[in-house]
Amino acid sequence: MPLAAMAGQATSASFGHTADGQDVQIVTLTNSHGVRARVMSYGASLQSLWVPDRNGKLADVVLGYDTLQGYLDHRQYFGATVGRYANRIAHGKFTLDGKSYRLSLNEGPNSLHGGAKGFDMRVWKVLDVKAGAQPSVTMEYVSTDGDQGYPGTLTIKANYTLSDDNQLKISYLATTDKPTIVNLSNHTYWNLAGEGSGTVMDQALMIPGDAITPVSDAAAIPTGQMVPVAGTPYDFRMAKPIGRDIRDGSSQQLLFGHGYDMNWVLSRKEIEPHVVARAEDPQSGRVMTVWSGKPGLQFYSGNFLDGTTVGKDHHVYRQGDAFVLEPQLFPDTPNHPDFGSARLAPGQIYRNVIVYRFGIDHTGK
Ligand code: BGC
Numbered sequence: 001m002p003l004a005a006m007a008g009q010a011t012s013a014s015f016g017h018t019a020d021g022q023d024v025q026i027v028t029l030t031n032s033h034g035v036r037a038r039v040m041s042y043g044a045s046l047q048s049l050w051v052p053d054r055n056g057k058l059a060d061v062v063l064g065y066d067t068l069q070g071y072l073d074h075r076q077y078f079g080a081t082v083g084r085y086a087n088r089i090a091h092g093k094f095t096l097d098g099k100s101y102r103l104s105l106n107e108g109p110n111s112l113h114g115g116a117k118g119f120d121m122r123v124w125k126v127l128d129v130k131a132g133a134q135p136s137v138t139m140e141y142v143s144t145d146g147d148q149g150y151p152g153t154l155t156i157k158a159n160y161t162l163s164d165d166n167q168l169k170i171s172y173l174a175t176t177d178k179p180t181i182v183n184l185s186n187h188t189y190w191n192l193a194g195e196g197s198g199t200v201m202d203q204a205l206m207i208p209g210d211a212i213t214p215v216s217d218a219a220a221i222p223t224g225q226m227v228p229v230a231g232t233p234y235d236f237r238m239a240k241p242i243g244r245d246i247r248d249g250s251s252q253q254l255l256f257g258h259g260y261d262m263n264w265v266l267s268r269k270e271i272e273p274h275v276v277a278r279a280e281d282p283q284s285g286r287v288m289t290v291w292s293g294k295p296g297l298q299f300y301s302g303n304f305l306d307g308t309t310v311g312k313d314h315h316v317y318r319q320g321d322a323f324v325l326e327p328q329l330f331p332d333t334p335n336h337p338d339f340g341s342a343r344l345a346p347g348q349i350y351r352n353v354i355v356y357r358f359g360i361d362h363t364g365k
Pocket of ligand 1: 076077220261262300324326
C-alpha cells in the first residue's frame with residue numbers, strides 16, 4: 001500500500017457560528033483503519049467517534065448533535081471538556097491560601113462543571129492540526145483571572161490524538177499566573193452499540209475502585225466519607241452489566257442520583273496512568289478501555305437524559321441511553337482536605353491524560 005494511503009488524515013472545516021458570531025471549527029481525524037474522531041472547538045468537544053464492531057462495521061459511539069445549534073441550544077456537556085472544576089463545589093465556595101472565593105452557581109446553591117459559563121461553552125482556539133501516523137488537533141482556551149469566580153489566568157491546552165491502533169488520547173494541560181484550583185475532564189456520553197441504538201443497561205462495565213465517596217442527598221455533594229463498594233450495587237470490580245443492580249433499592253445513593261452518578265476512589269493520590277474502566281457491548285463486541293492517572297472516576301449512567309431532545313440522525317436520547325466516565329479529582333475536593341488538593345501554582349503544570357482504547361471481543365455472539 002502506498003505510504004500516503006496508510007497515513008492518518010486530519011482536516012478542518014467550519015461547523016457554524018455562535019450567537020455572538022464566533023466561528024466554530026470541526027476537525028476530523030481519521031486513521032488508516034477508518035476510525036474517525038471529530039472534535040469541535042465549541043467546548044473542545046468530541047462530536048463523534050466511529051469505531052468498528054467485530055464484523056468491521058463502523059458506528060458512532062458518542063451522543064451529540066449533527067449541528068452546532070444543537071449544542072448551543074442544550075447544555076448537556078455532550079463530549080465536552082468540563083472545567084475549571086469538573087463536578088461540584090458545594091455552595092460554590094472554597095478557600096485557597098487563606099482567601100475565600102465565591103463561584104458562579106448554576107445548580108441550585110452549588111457550582112457544577114465550572115459554573116454558568118463553563119469551558120464546555122467556550123470557543124477554543126485551534127492551534128494545530130496534524131496529519132500523519134497519529135493525526136491530532138490541539139486547542140487552547142485562556143480563562144481570565146476571576147472567570148466564574150476562579151482566581152488566576154488559566155491557560156488550557158486540549159490535545160486529541162488518534163493512534164493507528166485505535167486509541168484516542170485526550171491530554172489536558174493547564175498553567176496559571178496565580179494560585180488557583182483546577183480539575184478538568186471529558187464528558188463524553190458513550191454507547192458502544194452506537195448512539196441512538198437504545199439503552200446501555202446490557203453493556204458490561206468494570207471499575208477497579210474498591211470505595212466510593214457517597215453524597216448527602218440529591219444535590220450530590222460528597223459527605224467526605226469513603227465507603228467500600230463490597231456487597232453494594234457499586235461493586236464493579238468484576239465486570240457486570242450496568243443495569244444488573246441499578247434497581248437495587250437497598251442503596252439510598254442510587255435513589256439520590258436516579259441511577260449511578262458517583263465518584264469511585266481509584267487511588268488516594270495521582271499515580272501513573274492505569275486502567276480506570278473497561279466497558280464492553282456484548283452484541284457488537286466493541287470494547288473500550290479507559291486509562292488515566294487521576295484518583296477519582298465519576299460514573300454517570302445518563303440518568304437525566306429524558307427523551308426531550310433530538311440528537312444525531314433524529315435520535316431521541318432517553319434515560320440510560322449512554323454512560324459517562326470522567327477521570328478526575330474527587331468532587332468538591334477543595335472543601336475536603338482528606339480528598340487531596342486541586343491547587344495549581346504558577347510554574348506548575350496541571351495534567352490529565354485520558355486514553356480510550358477500542359478493541360473487539362471475539363468470544364461473544
Ligand atoms: C454529573 C451529573 C450531572 C451530569 C450532567 C455528571 O458529571 O455527575 O450529576 O447530572 O454530569 O450531564
